[in-house]
Amino acid sequence: MFEDAPEATKLPAKKREQLSSIPYVDATYVDELQRMLDLYASLHTLENSMRRLIEKELANRLGADWWEKAANAPLKKKHADRLEKERTKKWLPARSGLGPLYSLDWSDLISIMRRYEDVFIPIIGDVNFLHRFSDLGLLRHVIAHNGFVDDPKDYDRVNLALHDWTKQIGQKA
Structure with missing residues (x-):
């Protein structure tokens, strides 16, 4: 159904064995997990590329206090x-040091x-370009919340979005 995962994202044999030994986890589950690693990496990269673009461009336009100027009340909340x-649950990984956009969805x-x-129009060309990424957000929720994607077309959708983002934004970065 799917191609094998690229070598760079393959789980080491020892890790596969460790995961397969966990109760209610078998080799089939680990195979599915293997396929999700590449998909997660693509979405993680795309989402954080968007964050970096937003921060860079708004800081250039609005100044060092861009967040105070750009964020509305619900985003600030x-x-x-x-x-x-993060302050009260110190065992959780902190994202706050990365900037306010890392707290957002x-x-x-x-x-x-x-x-x-x-x-952003000078960079993305057309605000309608963002429509495809709004739709991708629903698929992103499944992946980010440890679900599995079983339709090969969804893998294609993520990889195409990453390709389109890179093609559209890449020359202007």
């Missing part, structure tokens, strides 16, 4: 709530780019 969670990133389309 979401960011503050997630910072508070995929859909929030899209909404910021749409709200500041005058900043």
